[in-house]
Amino acid sequence: MKKTARITHRFFCTNCGREGLPLARKTGHQHQKGHLKNLYCPWCKAEYNHWECHDDEEVANFKEFYRMDVIHHELSDYVLRRPRQRKVN
Numbered sequence: 513m514k515k516t517a518r519i520t521h522r523f524f525c526t527n528c529g530r531e532g533l534p535l536a537r538k539t540g541h542q543h544q545k546g547h548l549k550n551l552y553c554p555w556c557k558a559e560y561n562h563w564e565c566h567d568d569e570e571v572a573n574f575k576e577f578y579r580m581d582v583i584h585h586e587l588s589d590y591v592l593r594r595p596r597q598r599k600v601n
């Protein structure tokens with residue numbers, strides 16, 4: 513059975529590690545794993561990159577990464593580097 517409805521993806525703040533606001537996404541449009549999105553975090557009261565989770569397994573992965581501080585070291589690096597090198601014309 514194929515779902516035609518939108519599914520809700522969960523987003524976790526890379527700053528505080530808590531769950532932020534969920535977003536509805538169209539099914540069939542799969543993003544790559546570890547997709548980051550700049551969203552408003554209700555806990556930090558500011559915009560931070562959020563880690564997109566498609567299922568419970570990814571949520572568990574995120575929590576593990578966050579606990580090990582992988583998110584802060586590698587992803588903030590990745591996030592900070594990107595806008596500098598790539599100029600949007």
Ligand SMILES: [Zn+2]
Nearest residue numbers: 525528553556
């Ligand atoms: Zn936060």
